[in-house]
Amino acid sequence: xxxxxxxxxxxxxxxxxxxxxxxxxxxxxxxxxxxxxxxxxxxxxxxxxxxxxxxxxxxxxxxxxxxxxxxxxxxxxxxxxxxxxxxxxxxxxxxxxxxxxx
Amino acid sequence: xxxxxxxxxxxxxxxxxxxxxxxxxxxxxxxxxxxxxxxxxxxxxxxxxxxxxxxxxxxxxxxxxxxxxxxxxxxxxxxxxxxxxxxxxxxxxxxxxxxxxxxxxxxxxxxxxxxxxxxxxxxxxxxxxxxxxxxxxxxxxxxxxxxxxxxxxxxxxxxxxxxxxxxxxxxxxxxxxxxxxxxxxxxxxxxxxxxx
Numbered sequence: 001x002x003x004x005x006x007x008x009x010x011x012x013x014x015x016x017x018x019x020x021x022x023x024x025x026x027x028x029x030x031x032x033x034x035x036x037x038x039x040x041x042x043x044x045x046x047x048x049x050x051x052x053x054x055x056x057x058x059x060x061x062x063x064x065x066x067x068x069x070x071x072x073x074x075x076x077x078x079x080x081x082x083x084x085x086x087x088x089x090x091x092x093x094x095x096x097x098x099x100x101x102x
Numbered sequence: 103x104x105x106x107x108x109x110x111x112x113x114x115x116x117x118x119x120x121x122x123x124x125x126x127x128x129x130x131x132x133x134x135x136x137x138x139x140x141x142x143x144x145x146x147x148x149x150x151x152x153x154x155x156x157x158x159x160x161x162x163x164x165x166x167x168x169x170x171x172x173x174x175x176x177x178x179x180x181x182x183x184x185x186x187x188x189x190x191x192x193x194x195x196x197x198x199x200x201x202x203x204x205x206x207x208x209x210x211x212x213x214x215x216x217x218x219x220x221x222x223x224x225x226x227x228x229x230x231x232x233x234x235x236x237x238x239x240x241x242x243x244x245x246x247x248x249x250x251x252x253x254x255x256x257x258x259x260x261x262x263x264x265x266x267x268x269x270x271x272x273x274x275x276x277x278x279x280x281x282x283x284x285x286x287x288x289x290x291x292x293x294x295x296x297x298x
Binding site: 019020021022024025028029032033052053055056058059060062063064066067069070071073074081082083084087088090091092094095096098099 | 113114116117118121122125126129130135138139142143146147150198201202208209210211212217218219220221222223224231232234235238257258260263278279281282285286288289292293
């Protein structure tokens with residue numbers, strides 16, 4: 001099958017550019033680290049041409065914000081989980097036994 | 103004369119007062135109710151053993167949580183040592199066949215449907231915090247255990263990277279790759295959950 005010139009050009013370009021796996025890794029990596037100039041530049045070039053990774057960049061930030069909210073919620077006491085009464089009794093029993101042993 | 107009121111320990115009330123609180127703290131981090139119950143029990147017993155070391159500087163609850171935290175890190179560590187040693191090598195590799203094309207001219211590009219759909223994975227409008235928390239908890243549950251430990255230590259407990267590496271015995275490049283993989287999966291999971 002003959003490939004169109006446009007397809008060949010896309011393959012040519014994609015072989016020379018950073019791929020999405022590396023770009024998305026760097027988007028995550030830069031949350032905690034500084035990128036070197038070369039990495040920064042290649043990432044920038046990749047983002048110019050890749051709409052998926054541009055969205056990924058935004059969503060990575062969003063994930064950070066969401067986890068921040070989650071931290072607040074999960075630190076409050078009004079959480080969804082309770083010890084089952086069975087577990088509560090069992091633990092109470094073990095602790096009392098240990099206390100009385102002293 | 104006591105100038106400032108010192109905190110004291112009242113172990114008889116521990117289970118009633120802090121049982122649920124510790125259980126919540128644990129289950130968010132280990133995602134296993136049985137394991138979380140065991141951790142709560144171990145924490146109380148360790149607390150009883152160490153109660154002479156309690157100096158009354160922090161509240162009873164804070165003190166118990168600090169014991170629980172140690173116990174949780176120990177479970178993470180156990181999960182690690184039970185895995186094959188090849189785990190570390192595998193985690194060096196950023197390419198993940200579930201998300202990116204592993205061959206062909208566009209090797210390394212997003213697989214169809216595995217990249218983001220839109221700019222936000224959250225639905226439009228207000229979201230109930232409780233609902234959001236429930237979904238996040240579910241998505242953390244879906245993570246493979248080693249990625250979940252790293253993700254929770256970093257994103258929920260806000261531990262320093264050096265500390266995570268030290269506690270889990272991994273290199274910093276392992277850590278960044280694992281965090282990347284965890285974020286890939288979390289993002290995808292959150293997007294799918296809200297679309298349904």
